[in-house]
Amino acid sequence: xxxxxxxxxxxxxxxxxxxxxxxxxxxxxxxxxxxxxxxxxxxxxxxxxxxxxxxxxxxxxxxxxxxxxxxxxxxxxxxxxxxxxxxxxxxxxxxxxxxxxxxxxxxxxxxxxxxxxxxxxxxxxxxxxxxxxxxxxxxxxxxxxxxxxxxxxxxxxxxxxxxxxxxxxxxxxxxxxxxxxxxxxxxxxxxxxxxxxxxxxxxxxxxxxxxxxxxxxxxxxxxxxxxxxxxxxxxxxxxxxxxxxxxxxxxxxxxxxxxxxxxxxxxxxxxxxxxxxxxxxxxxxxxxxxxxxxxxxxxxxxxxxxxxxxxxxxxxxxxxxxxxxxxxxxxxxxxxxxxxxxxxxxxxxxxxxxxxxxxxxxxxxxxxxxxxxxxxxxxxxxxxxxxxxxxxxxxxxxxxxxxxxxxxxxxxxxxxxxxxxxxxxxxxxxxxxxxxxxxxxxx
Amino acid sequence: xxxxxxxxxxxxxxxxxxxxxxxxxxxxxxxxxxxxxxxxxxxxxxxxxxxxxxxxxxxxxxxxxxxxxxxxxxxxxxxxxxxxxxxxxxxxxxxxxxxxxxxxxxxxxxxxxxxxxxxxxxxxxxxxxxxxxxxxxxxxxxxxxxxxxxxxxxxxxxxxxxxxxxxxxxxxxxxxxxxxxxxxxxxxxxxxxxxxxxxxxxxxxxxxxxxxxxxxxxxxxxxxxxxxxxxxxxxxxxxxxxxxxxxxxxxxxxxxxxxxxxxxxxxxxxxxxxxxxxxxxxxxxxxxxxxxxxxxxxxxxxxxxxxxxxxxxxxxxxxxxxxxxxxxxxxxxxxxxxxxxxxxxxxxxxxxxxxxxxxxxxxxxxxxxxxxxxxxxxxxxxxxxxxxxxxxxxxxxxxxxxxxxxxxxxxxxxxxxxxxxxxxxxxxxxxxxxxxxxxxxxxxxxxxxxxxxxxxxxxxxxxxxxxxxxxxxxxxxxxxxxxxxxxxxxxxxxxxxxxxxxxxx
Numbered sequence: 041x042x043x044x045x046x047x048x049x050x051x052x053x054x055x056x057x058x059x060x061x062x063x064x065x066x067x068x069x070x071x072x073x074x075x076x077x078x079x080x081x082x083x084x085x086x087x088x089x090x091x092x093x094x095x096x097x098x099x100x101x102x103x104x105x106x107x108x109x110x111x112x113x114x115x116x117x118x119x120x121x122x123x124x125x126x127x128x129x130x131x132x133x134x135x136x137x138x139x140x141x142x143x144x145x146x147x148x149x150x151x152x153x154x155x156x157x158x159x160x161x162x163x164x165x166x167x168x169x170x171x172x173x174x175x176x177x178x179x180x181x182x183x184x185x186x187x188x189x190x191x192x193x194x195x196x197x198x199x200x201x202x203x204x205x206x207x208x209x210x211x212x213x214x215x216x217x218x219x220x221x222x223x224x225x226x227x228x229x230x231x232x233x234x235x236x237x238x239x240x241x242x243x244x245x246x247x248x249x250x251x252x253x254x255x256x257x258x259x260x261x262x263x264x265x266x267x268x269x270x271x272x273x274x275x276x277x278x279x280x281x282x283x284x285x286x287x288x289x290x291x292x293x294x295x296x297x298x299x300x301x302x303x304x305x306x307x308x309x310x311x312x313x314x315x316x317x318x319x320x321x322x323x324x325x326x327x328x329x330x331x332x333x334x335x336x337x338x339x340x341x342x343x344x345x346x347x348x349x350x351x352x353x354x355x356x357x358x359x360x361x362x363x364x365x366x367x368x369x370x371x372x373x374x375x376x377x378x379x380x381x382x383x384x385x386x387x388x389x390x391x392x393x394x395x396x397x398x399x400x401x402x403x404x405x406x407x408x409x410x411x412x413x414x415x416x417x418x419x420x421x422x423x424x425x426x427x428x429x430x431x432x433x434x435x436x437x438x439x440x441x442x443x444x445x446x447x448x449x450x451x452x453x454x455x456x457x458x459x460x461x462x463x464x465x466x467x468x469x470x471x472x473x474x475x476x477x478x479x480x481x482x483x
Numbered sequence: 484x485x486x487x488x489x490x491x492x493x494x495x496x497x498x499x500x501x502x503x504x505x506x507x508x509x510x511x512x513x514x515x516x517x518x519x520x521x522x523x524x525x526x527x528x529x530x531x532x533x534x535x536x537x538x539x540x541x542x543x544x545x546x547x548x549x550x551x552x553x554x555x556x557x558x559x560x561x562x563x564x565x566x567x568x569x570x571x572x573x574x575x576x577x578x579x580x581x582x583x584x585x586x587x588x589x590x591x592x593x594x595x596x597x598x599x600x601x602x603x604x605x606x607x608x609x610x611x612x613x614x615x616x617x618x619x620x621x622x623x624x625x626x627x628x629x630x631x632x633x634x635x636x637x638x639x640x641x642x643x644x645x646x647x648x649x650x651x652x653x654x655x656x657x658x659x660x661x662x663x664x665x666x667x668x669x670x671x672x673x674x675x676x677x678x679x680x681x682x683x684x685x686x687x688x689x690x691x692x693x694x695x696x697x698x699x700x701x702x703x704x705x706x707x708x709x710x711x712x713x714x715x716x717x718x719x720x721x722x723x724x725x726x727x728x729x730x731x732x733x734x735x736x737x738x739x740x741x742x743x744x745x746x747x748x749x750x751x752x753x754x755x756x757x758x759x760x761x762x763x764x765x766x767x768x769x770x771x772x773x774x775x776x777x778x779x780x781x782x783x784x785x786x787x788x789x790x791x792x793x794x795x796x797x798x799x800x801x802x803x804x805x806x807x808x809x810x811x812x813x814x815x816x817x818x819x820x821x822x823x824x825x826x827x828x829x830x831x832x833x834x835x836x837x838x839x840x841x842x843x844x845x846x847x848x849x850x851x852x853x854x855x856x857x858x859x860x861x862x863x864x865x866x867x868x869x870x871x872x873x874x875x876x877x878x879x880x881x882x883x884x885x886x887x888x889x890x891x892x893x894x895x896x897x898x899x900x901x902x903x904x905x906x907x908x909x910x911x912x913x914x915x916x917x918x919x920x921x922x923x924x925x926x927x928x929x930x931x932x933x934x935x936x937x938x939x940x941x942x943x944x945x946x947x948x949x950x951x952x953x954x955x956x957x958x959x960x961x962x963x964x965x966x967x968x969x970x971x972x973x974x975x976x977x978x979x980x981x982x983x984x985x986x987x988x
Contacts, residue, residue: 067539089537090893121810129820133811137880140887159887188823195756195826195850202652202755202954302956304753305650307642339570339582349579352638355646375646407587414589418606421538422894479956 068443069420071430072264076271078251078280083430083440084258084267087423093165093260094427095270096155097176098435100284101248102148103226104365109240111193111228115186116244117147118193120154122185125174129185132175141168143175149222150365151435152248155427160261169273177277179245186238194233200225205375208309208476211299215472216314216369220290250281257431259423290315290367298473308381308477309373312388314467316361316370319436326461327361327370329453332408333400334391335359335372340407342391347374353384365436370466378478385473393468399459413447519903519913520712526728527700530719531907533707533899541708542897543615544604545623546904549696551676552598552669552837553734560676561684561692563596564640568689569603570594571632573625578632581618588614598670599837600908606897609709613718616704620722623697633686641682644675652754652949660760660947661841663748668739668838698729703907707900736773739764739839746945754951756826757848759857762841764943768796768834770910796834797922798930799842799938804881805873805931806830806844806864811880813864814846824852824860837909841945842938854948868935872928885923 072084080097106112121143122129136143136156141164144155154176158168200206210225217223224232256275258267293314317327335343335358347357354374362368372392376384400408420426420443433442520532550562572578585592590607605615648654658673665671676684704723706715742764769791807814807830818825828846844865848857892898903913 090890092890092894130811130816133809133815134876134880137809137811138876138883140883142887142891157891159890164887188820191823191849192819192826195847198755198850199847202753202951204650304954304956306645307650337586339579340586345579348639349635352635353642355639355643376642377645407583411586411589414587414608415591415606416589417538417540417608418589418591421540421896424894 069426071433071440071443072267073434073440074268076251076256076275078276078278079283080251080254080256080271080275080278081434082256082258082267082271083434084264085426085430086262086264086267087259087426088261090423091160091261092157092423093160093258093262093270094155094157094423095169095172095260095274096144096153096257096427096431097274098255098257098431099152099154099249100150100253100365100435101152101244102150103224104149104221104287105244105248105284106221106224106226106232108232109235110224110232111197111226111236112232112240112244113147113152114226114228115189115193115236116241116249117145117152117154118189119181119185119241120175120179120245121145122189123180123182125178126180127174128182132171135171136168139164139167141171143172148226149368153431165270169270173274173277176249176274181238181242181245183238186241190233190236193228194230197225197228197230197233200227204303204305204307204309204476207301207303208311208474211301211476212311212313212371212472212474213369215297215299215474216293218291220288220366222290222364222366222368247281248284249278251275251278252281252283254278255431255434257427257434259427259430287366293467293470293472296470296473299475300479301474301476302479303476305477307375307377308475309375310381310385310388310476311371311373311474312385312392312471313369313371314471315367317363317465318365318367319363320438321363321367323461323465324363325449325453326457327465329405329408329412329450330400330458330462331359331361331370332412333404334395337408337411340411342395343372343374343388346387346391347384351383351387353380353387357388378480381475381477381480385475389468392466396462396466396468399455399462402455405455405458409450409453412450416447518899518917522716524699524720524724526724526726528719528723528726529703529907530716531703531705531903531913532710532712532715533705533896533903534710534712535707535893535896535899536709537896539609539709540606540896541609541612541706541710542604542606542900543612543619544602544705544900544904545619546600546602546703546705546908547696548600548701548731548908548910549692550597550599550601551672551674552737553696554669554672556672557680558684558688558692559672559680560640560674561688562601563675564637564681564684565689565692566594566596566601566603567636567640568628568633568693569622569626571629571636572627573621574627575621575625576618578627581622584614584618590615596674598674600905602904602908604897604900612706612710612715613722616718616722619704620726623699623702623723624726626693626697628686628690628693630686633689637681637684640675641678644678644681648673648675649678652750652752652951653758655752656750656758656947656949657760659748659750660762660945663746663947664762664764664841664945666740666742667737669737670838670840694729695732698731699723699726700728701731703904705900705904705907707896737838742943745941747948748946749948749950751950751952753954754949755954757854757951758949759846759848759854759861760947761844761858761861762945762947763843763939765799765832765840765842765938766791766796767836767838767840768911768915769793770837771912772910794922794926794930795934795937798926798934799832800834801878801881801923801926802868802931802935803830803832803842804884805868805877808881808884813867813877814844817864818846818860822860824849824856828861835906835909835911835915854950858946865935865939868932869939873931875928878926878928878931882924886920889920 069085074082101113103113121132124132141156141158144153146153156168156172158165214223256271317324333341335341343357343359347353354376357374359372361370372388420429518533523529554561570581585605588607588611590605592605594603648658662671704719806812814828818828826847826849830844832842844861846857846861848854902916906913
């Protein structure tokens with residue numbers, strides 16, 4: 041009975057769901073913040089309704105820090121729970137699961153995440169926090185586990201080669217980001233995984249999993265003093281270390297490029313885009329609001345209206361800005377059956393050129409602002425969402441009143457800001473186009 | 484079909500109340516407890532409300548008792564296509580306007596179709612609930628269903644099928660696995676429909692489906708969030724109360740015919756890594772409706788179903804937990820770590836559905852591991868459960884996770900609404916969610932072993948294997964899922980294949 045199909049709508053959910061209200065005043069949670077003695081930044085929001093606690097520790101230790109050994113961040117993160125404090129993977133898993141705790145490990149472009157969700161009843165919570173501390177501060181990186189997890193990653197890399205979407209995504213990043221660390225797949229490549237070593241993993245952990253490089257988000261049914269104690273228990277034995285140096289800047293593209301990859305799928309998977317925006321960018325709100333009516337708002341967006349509703353060419357079509365520490369991608373994406381590839385691509389590009397030249401209509405913009413501000417409460421209506429939000433705020437050094445001011449920042453964007461930002465930041469004549477699918481001959 | 488995830492999602496309330504619903508002119512609350520308040524409009528529409536005042540938002544869902552399992556050959560996918568068409572306008576609100584209004588009011592909306600249900604939902608600020616109900620009531624009865632919209636939307640659905648199934652080797656394998664596992668059960672057909680049926684479906688099929696199933700007496704409204712139940716009842720009566728009832732056809736029973744031995748298929752498509760699925764026919768929680776039919780002696784056909792005790796479905800859920808309830812469970816411990824033959828391995832079962840279901844094991848073997856070895860290893864896990872009692876610590880871990888999960892689930896208002904909407908639409912009393920944890924806690928090691936011996940047998944087994952073909956350049960018209968020569972399906976029925984006999988190194 042799971043929902044077998046969540047039918048309409050699609051990918052850019054994370055982007056179009058940041059919204060708020062024109063009349064009602066939205067009560068935003070107040071973030072309490074402090075720094076640990078060894079230098080980690082803490083953000084805490086009490087949430088007394090449910091007897092549970094979420095803790096998420098974010099290190100600046102994502103794939104962007106792989107330094108040529110693509111996959112290193114993911115492998116290091118994944119190995120934390122595969123042996124720590126002398127315990128085996130099995131014993132660690134039993135420790136967490138016997139108290140109903142759920143752990144999370146994840147590494148993406150910028151972030152490496154370690155976290156837990158636990159009941160707050162003390163016999164469960166104490167055990168969950170102690171177990172988390174062990175994997176965080178005392179990982180053993182046993183060679184057996186290293187070999188096993190490395191082999192699993194190699195197979196995952198191979199599996200990506202049967203997915204036209206994954207092939208297209210990898211080719212797109214490579215072309216958009218050139219020699220920047222964002223160009224390489226965080227999951228690794230066949231070649232990089234062959235060059236992997238256990239020493240590299242240990243070195244990566246020692247350098248990046250340090251307090252000065254950590255942001256800790258805490259949401260749950262506890263008091264401030266308890267939050268302080270929990271954070272101390274988790275983190276105090278982590279070396280202070282050094283904050284990582286900034287990443288290199290992402291370079292703009294100098295010319296248009298089209299990459300066609302032959303693949304025996306019934307659809308062509310298409311990406312068009314370029315470097316976009318970053319966290320804290322002066323154009324962030326302008327670009328965020330600008331994208332909404334264009335391809336970021338699902339059914340009310342122009343791309344869906346033209347490509348899907350008017351022409352029936354695709355199930356999923358969207359655009360997004362993916363803001364990172366440095367410039368993340370602006371991308372438009374869709375899939376359509378082989379024979380329609382050129383028609384769909386032409387429509388996509390026409391819409392982009394028109395939008396960059398003319399910007400949104402006034403009522404389009406008003407509807408988008410109304411949606412973004414009106415749905416803002418939905419983006420913070422659970423502990424899970426709030427945790428993710430405040431971890432992001434802390435990690436990217438956004439102002440602590442980010443949630444409070446989000447609505448007014450969105451409202452402050454006007455048509456002129458958008459038109460100028462679009463022209464300054466998007467260059468339809470210098471975009472990367474990736475098409476993965478059957479190549480049509482003589483066409 | 485991972486039902487476990489859903490069935491487990493419940494907020495436990497301490498009160499168990501009578502569940503008799505009656506029709507009334509005035510909104511009348513039959514009963515209320517900490518979790519659910521319900522009542523029925525005079526036209527038969529059911530209203531269920533979960534008050535949750537954590538955030539000033541509300542989830543509104545309208546559930547229809549219709550889905551892919553209500554369909555028949557030739558029109559597969561019509562429930563899902565109609566779901567798409569529900570966004571294509573009424574006299575009052577032309578195509579696209581529904582979505583525009585919800586968006587302008589800061590809402591999110593979508594819909595989903597399953598084997599046993601079709602549902603539409605909005606998430607929105609709590610002072611906008613009325614708007615949602617007005618729009619949903621309008622499209623329950625006044626949908627336009629124009630041919631020109633249909634002709635475009637059917638192409639969108641075909642693109643959706645290509646995206647979700649045809650170009651995904653594992654999804655395609657799963658579709659063919661289902662088609663092979665079930666002989667006559669409606670679950671053998673894909674929810675999204677066969678491509679040929681989508682090619683030949685007409686606007687008249689969609690109109691007929693709408694006329695047959697979309698009526699207040701075949702629908703349930705579920706609202707969860709920062710609202711007062713009495714306000715919801717009043718608004719529901721105002722907007723849905725005047726809609727006419729319709730005569731809902733009674734589905735004939737569709738019990739899966741007896742299986743006479745292990746069934747096997749291979750799916751050969753361009754891919755990189757193999758994939759193995761093993762499914763055993765397994766019972767689901769008995770519905771009152773079915774029980775009544777049984778009493779009337781109409782259930783001769785369900786030959787896969789032997790006499791079934793109420794605890795069995797809970798024991799099957801625990802069994803799935805012993806195998807795959809977290810990283811400490813057996814499949815991870817023994818196959819991914821231990822023997823290191825699987826890249827990943829899982830078990831899934833869900834006890835709530837209209838019809839008999841499958842207890843599914845699946846695995847991606849490691850690079851140098853033959854698929855036969857992978858299958859043998861999964862069968863060995865099944866044999867171990869059959870012959871040795873799971874130890875207490877294992878069961879305690881499974882149960883600890885179930886207990887914790889029911890607390891964590893309170894973090895999602897959407898899930899709370901979804902759970903009761905689904906149970907009700909399947910034809911199960913939503914109160915079972917309140918009993919779930921206690922019934923799981925009561926499951927014994929012996930019961931887990933008993934259900935393994937009773938249901939995880941070769942006579943109930945279907946095995947599907949994805950055998951990768953080389954991925955060659957795409958210009959050769961080698962189109963997975965459409966070109967049938969690329970998919971070889973061999974369905975063999977062998978009566979005797981004993982578990983141990985299939986080893987292969």
